[in-house]
Amino acid sequence: MNDVARLAGVSSQTVSRAVNSPNLLSPATLAKVRRAIDLLDYHPNVAAQSLANRTVKMIGLFMPFTQEQVKSNMFFHSLSATVCQRCAQHDFVLQLFTANPDESYVRLFKRLYREKRVGGLLLTCPSMNTKEIGELRSSAVPFVLIGRPAAPDLDVDYVDVDNAAGAHMAAQHLLNKGHRDIALLNAPKFMTLSEDLRSGVQRACQEQGEPVRFTEIHSELTYKSGLEIMRRLIASDNRPTGIITADDLLALTVKRAADEARLRIPEDIAVISTFASGWYDVMEPELTHVDTGFERIGIVAAEHMMKVILKKNPPPLRTVLDVKLTEGKST
Amino acid sequence: MNDVARLAGVSSQTVSRAVNSPNLLSPATLAKVRRAIDLLDYHPNVAAQSLANRTVKMIGLFMPFTQEQVKSNMFFHSLSATVCQRCAQHDFVLQLFTANPDESYVRLFKRLYREKRVGGLLLTCPSMNTKEIGELRSSAVPFVLIGRPAAPDLDVDYVDVDNAAGAHMAAQHLLNKGHRDIALLNAPKFMTLSEDLRSGVQRACQEQGEPVRFTEIHSELTYKSGLEIMRRLIASDNRPTGIITADDLLALTVKRAADEARLRIPEDIAVISTFASGWYDVMEPELTHVDTGFERIGIVAAEHMMKVILKKNPPPLRTVLDVKLTEGKST
DNA sequence: TCACGAAATGTTTCCGCTAACATATGGAGG
DNA sequence: CCTCCATATGTTAGCGGAAACATTTCGTGA
Numbered sequence: 246m247n248d249v250a251r252l253a254g255v256s257s258q259t260v261s262r263a264v265n266s267p268n269l270l271s272p273a274t275l276a277k278v279r280r281a282i283d284l285l286d287y288h289p290n291v292a293a294q295s296l297a298n299r300t301v302k303m304i305g306l307f308m309p310f311t312q313e314q315v316k317s318n319m320f321f322h323s324l325s326a327t328v329c330q331r332c333a334q335h336d337f338v339l340q341l342f343t344a345n346p347d348e349s350y351v352r353l354f355k356r357l358y359r360e361k362r363v364g365g366l367l368l369t370c371p372s373m374n375t376k377e378i379g380e381l382r383s384s385a386v387p388f389v390l391i392g393r394p395a396a397p398d399l400d401v402d403y404v405d406v407d408n409a410a411g412a413h414m415a416a417q418h419l420l421n422k423g424h425r426d427i428a429l430l431n432a433p434k435f436m437t438l439s440e441d442l443r444s445g446v447q448r449a450c451q452e453q454g455e456p457v458r459f460t461e462i463h464s465e466l467t468y469k470s471g472l473e474i475m476r477r478l479i480a481s482d483n484r485p486t487g488i489i490t491a492d493d494l495l496a497l498t499v500k501r502a503a504d505e506a507r508l509r510i511p512e513d514i515a516v517i518s519t520f521a522s523g524w525y526d527v528m529e530p531e532l533t534h535v536d537t538g539f540e541r542i543g544i545v546a547a548e549h550m551m552k553v554i555l556k557k558n559p560p561p562l563r564t565v566l567d568v569k570l571t572e573g574k575s576t
Numbered sequence: 577m578n579d580v581a582r583l584a585g586v587s588s589q590t591v592s593r594a595v596n597s598p599n600l601l602s603p604a605t606l607a608k609v610r611r612a613i614d615l616l617d618y619h620p621n622v623a624a625q626s627l628a629n630r631t632v633k634m635i636g637l638f639m640p641f642t643q644e645q646v647k648s649n650m651f652f653h654s655l656s657a658t659v660c661q662r663c664a665q666h667d668f669v670l671q672l673f674t675a676n677p678d679e680s681y682v683r684l685f686k687r688l689y690r691e692k693r694v695g696g697l698l699l700t701c702p703s704m705n706t707k708e709i710g711e712l713r714s715s716a717v718p719f720v721l722i723g724r725p726a727a728p729d730l731d732v733d734y735v736d737v738d739n740a741a742g743a744h745m746a747a748q749h750l751l752n753k754g755h756r757d758i759a760l761l762n763a764p765k766f767m768t769l770s771e772d773l774r775s776g777v778q779r780a781c782q783e784q785g786e787p788v789r790f791t792e793i794h795s796e797l798t799y800k801s802g803l804e805i806m807r808r809l810i811a812s813d814n815r816p817t818g819i820i821t822a823d824d825l826l827a828l829t830v831k832r833a834a835d836e837a838r839l840r841i842p843e844d845i846a847v848i849s850t851f852a853s854g855w856y857d858v859m860e861p862e863l864t865h866v867d868t869g870f871e872r873i874g875i876v877a878a879e880h881m882m883k884v885i886l887k888k889n890p891p892p893l894r895t896v897l898d899v900k901l902t903e904g905k906s907t
Numbered sequence: 908t909c910a911c912g913a914a915a916t917g918t919t920t921c922c923g924c925t926a927a928c929a930t931a932t933g934g935a936g937g
Numbered sequence: 938c939c940t941c942c943a944t945a946t947g948t949t950a951g952c953g954g955a956a957a958c959a960t961t962t963c964g965t966g967a
Binding site for chain 4: 908909910911912913914915916917918919920921922923924925926927928929930931932933934935936937
Binding site for chain 3: 255256257258259262269270271274293295296297298299361
């Protein structure tokens with residue numbers, strides 16, 4: 246910076262101004278300084294900037310990589326991609342973090358913030374409980390939850406997609422097609438998602454005038470687990486006519502089990518997924534599904550976090566993104 | 577830090593030593609300082625550390641997110657996960673970067689380094705050409721290529737999996753099973769991968785005593801593109817008896833096209849994939865495939881980069897990881 | 908012509924930490 | 938008992954910037 250200042254014949258503070266608040270400088274000076282910056286190929290040292298103005302223009306994205314769930318892979322990859330791009334646009338940087346076996350979530354998050362590694366965190370921790378969230382909330386660490394906390398009004402920033410509404414739409418769709426025997430191939434119980442899906446489907450069933458049989462089965466979000474369950478379900482005495490899956494990968498297991506049992510989709514059994522990631526393409530016939538547009542989550546979360554870090558005092562983030570149903574040929 | 581020093585009754589430099597080189601301190605002093613650190617919940621400011629000792633313990637991982645290739649999704653996600661974990665073990669941090677429309681690769685990489693955002697970069701840029709690599713090489717920016725550069729001896733650090741060997745093994749496998757009419761459903765031409773695969777298969781064919789018919793077709797790494805090609809190929813007059821795919825997603829397209837044409841796998845047509853990501857599970861019958869163990873790439877690359885950043889002068893990295901064949905029931 | 912305030916630029920200090928050097932302490936050897 | 942050296946700790950001076958304050962310049966209106 247001093248070299249630039251010398252070359253431009255100004256003080257180093259003027260160079261700093263040319264970088265951070267060019268409007269304070271006269272056009273002539275600004276031009277001089279900019280030329281010197283170009284000539285010397287000067288780039289400010291972000292560590293020094295961070296130290297001097299005590300703001301950390303970095304966002305941490307926490308992902309529990311350990312669970313090898315395919316749906317998660319797709320989701321997490323898309324998430325990091327969108328957040329990364331959005332950060333870059335604002336001269337922010339994205340850092341990735343994952344669970345550390347010998348450090349609790351809260352401890353880790355606090356540490357990252359105290360060490361000034363990140364200005365704030367985006368958290369995707371399905372297994373973080375209410376107490377932990379509360380503890381983190383009462384610390385100074387800025388964070389946004391990806392996915393709603395289990396406790397309803399915890400005074401925490403979050404973004405989520407409206408999975409309950411998605412499940413409701415999916416169930417309604419089947420009901421409108423005349424189905425009265427519906428199964429939900431749900432996510433594992435420990436995911437809050439599974440509760441949203443069940444409640445959405447149940448509400449739709451209740452709203453329906455006529456009696457509807459509703460079966461719920463929990464599956465891991467893997468092909469193997471889903472297939473096993475679907476085989477049993479289809480072979481059972483009271484096979485449902487319509488199936489709602491938590492995931493498009495699980496929808497594929499319905500297809501496979503149906504093929505094996507010589508059942509046609511959608512004539513003999515209908516399938517609809519409440520979530521569509523990359524598996525969707527492989528399905529035949531074309532899968533009816535709820536489009537969650539989950540890419541938006543990262544954008545909203547990152548945008549909020551950057552405002553917080555830049556002390557723009559954004560209003561609390563309590564966003565539940567809407568979803569929409571895309572009809573294919575599987576129902 | 578000063579507060580800790582005061583509480584422990586030592587100088588601030590002693591606190592610094594307690595953090596960075598505890599072996600220099602007497603056990604008694606170290607204990608005192610550590611107690612004070614715990615009491616005050618002190619965490620060193622990494623920006624200040626970085627500034628003072630001029631090393632940046634951050635690694636940047638560059639990914640061209642824009643290309644929506646499914647294989648890439650799996651690969652990139654796995655890559656970032658493994659690198660992230662390995663970094664954490666060494667108190668390093670992983671930052672994610674992606675292509676910026678109004679900045680060239682080389683400019684971006686140089687900037688990130690000059691700004692001291694990262695101490696070095698891990699690059700997955702299929703479209704970076706030899707000239708650009710050379711330019712980056714002659715700058716001070718430490719980097720490791722994920723995947724070999726097109727030009728053979730460019731004096732650059734890289735890690736790759738031995739795709740040529742994988743393709744060779746796959747072809748040999750088919751040849752051993754008696755196939756004499758083989759097709760390679762290859763990756764797009766612009767990926768250096770495609771050349772590796774072709775050369776591997778060709779070599780295997782040549783090594784075979786008898787004449788072998790070999791067809792090569794390039795496909796995008798998407799289900800749609802692969803399916804279209806496979807339908808045509810299977811409907812054509814000279815349908816091959818064995819197919820090698822660049823990807824397990826593409827193997828699924830073979831399955832589908834075969835189903836549609838009422839061909840059995842492996843009796844009528846055999847399939848083997850040279851790369852297995854998450855799609856593998858969905859295949860029926862069980863897919864014979866080359867296991868690249870690509871998760872290792874990130875580990876090797878990160879490990880090397882950390883040594884470079886810590887000035888341990890590691891030997892040049894020219895690693896091509898071995899692969900192995902896993903026989904399923906599709907051949 | 909001159910005071911006055913806004914605009915433009917310079918000076919000082921500090922952000923939190925570590926490298927380099929300076930100093931104190933203690934034990935071995937003569 | 939003193940020298941000498943290794944070990945343990947303290948002191949000083951930056952690392953590369955930006956905030957806060959000081960100073961200069963310049964146009965404006967009385």
